[in-house]
Amino acid sequence: MSAFGLRIIDEAVQAANLWINEVDARMGWNDKQRSYRVLRAVLHTVRDHLTVNEAADLGAQLPTLIRGIYYEGWNSAKNPARMRHAKDFVAAVQAAYGAEPLGQVDHVVRAIIDLLDSHVTAGEMKDVREAFTKEIRALFGVG
Numbered sequence: 001m002s003a004f005g006l007r008i009i010d011e012a013v014q015a016a017n018l019w020i021n022e023v024d025a026r027m028g029w030n031d032k033q034r035s036y037r038v039l040r041a042v043l044h045t046v047r048d049h050l051t052v053n054e055a056a057d058l059g060a061q062l063p064t065l066i067r068g069i070y071y072e073g074w075n076s077a078k079n080p081a082r083m084r085h086a087k088d089f090v091a092a093v094q095a096a097y098g099a100e101p102l103g104q105v106d107h108v109v110r111a112i113i114d115l116l117d118s119h120v121t122a123g124e125m126k127d128v129r130e131a132f133t134k135e136i137r138a139l140f141g142v143g
Contacts, residue, residue: 016065019115026111036069041096042112043070045089048081050131055079058128061120080131089136106139113140 023035047055047070059070083089090105102108117125129137 012064015063019066022115037097038108039112040069041093042109044096045092049083050080052076052079054127054131057124061124084133086135086139109139110141
């Protein structure tokens with residue numbers, strides 16, 4: 001019998017935990033709450049920069065609960081929120097993360113983009129990257 005009574009719910013929780021654990025490992029942390037907050041902050045910043053169609057295309061490839069985090073609080077009428085400079089993207093991630101200083105935001109962004117690269121199709125990630133300026137893409141690293 002499943003822990004929650006529905007296998008699909010158990011699998012969704014497991015997939016979300018795997019993603020958060022992967023963020024934790026990529027960051028070298030042992031703080032799942034912080035990893036969740038970082039994942040959420042970067043996903044929201046990326047989502048808000050994409051066109052509505054591109055944001056939906058990316059969202060469609062995320063696991064169920066991660067997709068819920070991704071869409072949480074989304075106002076599609078404001079998309080895309082154009083950022084031209086890396087400092088603007090970093091500031092948006094920090095604002096989405098909260099008042100606590102995040103530190104090494106470039107490392108955080110790269111870790112989440114690497115996570116997406118490992119779970120989302122290469123074609124979709126190419127589309128996501130192309131939505132950003134060269135300066136912001138530099139934060140994402142090679143991929």
